[in-house]
Amino acid sequence: MKVAVSAQGPDLDSPVDSRFGRAPYFVIVDLETGNHETLANPNVGAAQGAGIQTARLLGNRGVGAVLTGNIGPNPVSALRATGTEIHLGISGTVSQAVEAFRRGELEPCSGPTVEAHFGLGRGGGRGQGPREAGRGGRRGRRT
């Protein structure tokens, strides 16, 4: 089985990145051969659908399990539809995460942990005035 880990850097010693769709790298480890490859994630700056695109990228490479920190609802649907295992709340380095997975220590997740657009980490274009207070986050999405 191939396992993909969202990573802040390109190698096995890099820390796990807590975002799925907008993680800068994925390190993909083949558990049978022990080989690994690194993908620079082209969806980091996507305006929309970064999680779905990333799920597609990994799915088409034959990845069977994803290890990451948080994930939104759309990539969960995409990974589930292709029978990909999802493990969340992962921290430490890529190789530590893969070892924990190999030892069967990770529980598969039951659902998304963050709302859509979580990884964007920005405010919105909506007004900031008193009548608008408290709604900026919800209305900040670009449509």
Place this chain on the structure above:
Amino acid sequence: MILSVASGKGGTGKTTVAVNLALALGRSSRGSGVPPSNDGSSPRNNGHPPRGSGLPLREHGQPPRGSGLPPGIVLVDADVEEPNCHLFLRPRWKGRETITLPVPEVDLERCDYCGRCADVCAYSAITVIRDVVLLFPELCHGCGGCSLLCPRGAVAERPRPLGSVRWGRAEGLSFYHGELDPGQALAPPVTRALKARALGARGADLVIVDAPPGTSCPAVEAVRGSDLCLLVTEPTPFGLSDLTLAVEMTAKLDVPTAVVINRADAGDDRVDRFCGERDLPVLARLPFDRRVAETYARGRPAVGAVPGWEERFRELGERALGLAAASRGRGEKRCRT
């Protein structure tokens, strides 16, 4: 002629300005209330283009086809995420239309999972992973690219309801507003349909568009194509910060822009200085008036309720129309050369 009323900041008084502007111009075009002044000079008209020759309104016109509305001034509430002009106008509704967006539907008998649709979709609303096709209709912007470019003709389109457009009459005005359905995120298609219906009404001489706050897609869609955008702001640091963003937006849209300073007796002079530096005409400085706030809280417009405000908004309207006509003239000249 299209006047849009927008702002960066929420709560500056867009709806107050749009509703009262429409009412004041409507009253003067019908010859009731105070007659429009023909005085071309004004102490506050500091160097701005002269006013146009009165209001570009027809006295008698054809009613718009099929809508049951007479011609003249059309007020459009384009804050489709939370329309509120109707709370002040209490219109008699005449009609309603559901607005839909075409979204993809895949015939899996024909699909060979080539992934062309997923490659062309800018919003990941359709994706293909190995032998699975996934649709995310709430992300679809309805461009039709997937259907057009599918090599196997496997992608059809179905209409997905997003919201509705309603229209009616109030206080001698034609009134249109859009409503995005609860849970929907995609406001611009509803705004586009709303504006098309309002502008298509035969005899729509002057269309006043109340835009949503901010500078994101819903506001851009509401302001796009206006002859003049009035940016309503207040003389506070927040007001100035968001005005700056809004001015960048109208510049990108190539829409002539003027400023209305609301609660002009509060705050400081930084908004005024900014307008001076950017050559932005300030068409009105509206003072805070407790009586206006009280009528607002009761859901009534200031025009017709608080003495002095009809004249204020009529004067603002005349200046705006004059400026819009002058900008339009310059725009046409630019186009010819």
